[in-house]
Amino acid sequence: MTDVYNLGFLKDTIGETIVSTYDVDGHPNAAPMGIAVKSNEQLIIRPFMSSLTYKNLQTKRCAVVNVTSNPELFYRTAFKDANPDGNLSAELVEKAETVDAPRLRAADATVEVSVAETGSFSPERAEVLCNVQLVTASKALPKVYCxxxxxxxxxxxxxxxxxxxxxxxxxxxxxxxxxxxxxxxxxxxxxxxxxxxxxxxxxxxxxxxxxxxxxxxxxxx
Structure with a gap:
């Protein structure tokens, strides 16, 4: 069975991912975000308190951590104006299996999480402890390092x-x-x-x- 350590997450390291959430109206949002590991069952997200991701985590209490090495996905989620209509395309996402959040269709792996605790990491950033609900991974072929x-x-x-x-x-x-x-x-x-x-x-x-x-x-x- 796949777990977060199989995906390359390690303690005392930050893994660069894309965190996807829904807002209260059901609109998808996704943003690049570093993820820390507390254990195989818990991940830590540290979003800026001013971010839409943090607001959505507060209201929906869940998210999907998307694992990918595709620069296009990082680009289109970091800069929404890079998308055709200036917003995250609904075609990029699909509904997660166990939580009320979207996941990126093209991700190499996804970790569906629910919010367990929310605290403060710094004056500008929150620390959100999340419980892992489901880990899925594609059977993608290995790619040459570029x-x-x-x-x-x-x-x-x-x-x-x-x-x-x-x-x-x-x-x-x-x-x-x-x-x-x-x-x-x-x-x-x-x-x-x-x-x-x-x-x-x-x-x-x-x-x-x-x-x-x-x-x-x-x-x-």
């Missing part, structure tokens, strides 16, 4: 933090600059290992977004 694939995912994760940091105080703006440097390193890897690919298209779009965010932040000073 540096561009994982560099693109890293860049997407960095980019989700850049805009709010640019709008913050001087210390947060410095953090934004460091993240932008990391994105540039990732872009260099993609340009060298996968030019003219979907990965390079995503990186070009991220670069354009970051340029616009910098202009917006400069206009507020």
């Amino acid at each position: 540096r561009a694939q994982f560099a693109t995912i890293e860049a997407i994760i960095h980019a989700t933090r850049i805009k709010p940091f640019l709008m913050g105080d001087e210390q947060e703006q410095e953090r934004a600059l460091r993240l932008m440097e990391l994105v540039e390193i990732c872009r260099d890897i993609v340009d060298r290992t996968a030019p003219n690919s979907r990965y390079s298209e995503i990186m070009a779009d991220l670069t354009q977004k970051i340029h616009l965010w910098r202009k917006e932040s400069e206009g507020l000073r």
Whole structure:
């Protein structure tokens, strides 16, 4: 039987996943999010309290942790404007089996969870302890390691933090600059290992977004 450790989750490490939830009106939401492991039966989600994911976890008391190495899924869930109508497409998800939450159809594996406890991790972030209800995994063939694939995912994760940091105080703006440097390193890897690919298209779009965010932040000073 598949369990969370079989999926690569380890204690004292953060696994990058996509957490999907429904809002009170039944609209699906999904966002990249790091997951910590307490045990084989419990996972820890630490969303920002201002996020829709946190709001949905409070109201619906459940979620699906989607495991994937597909940069396209990370991109379309991190930046909703990358989708055709600017919202998460209903075609990307299906209803989970044991909880009232959506799961990504293209995920390599899913972990359906229910909320056990909610506390505070930091002034900005909550800590949500979740009980594992069901673990499913596809029988996908192994894939060759591509540096561009994982560099693109890293860049997407960095980019989700850049805009709010640019709008913050001087210390947060410095953090934004460091993240932008990391994105540039990732872009260099993609340009060298996968030019003219979907990965390079995503990186070009991220670069354009970051340029616009910098202009917006400069206009507020």
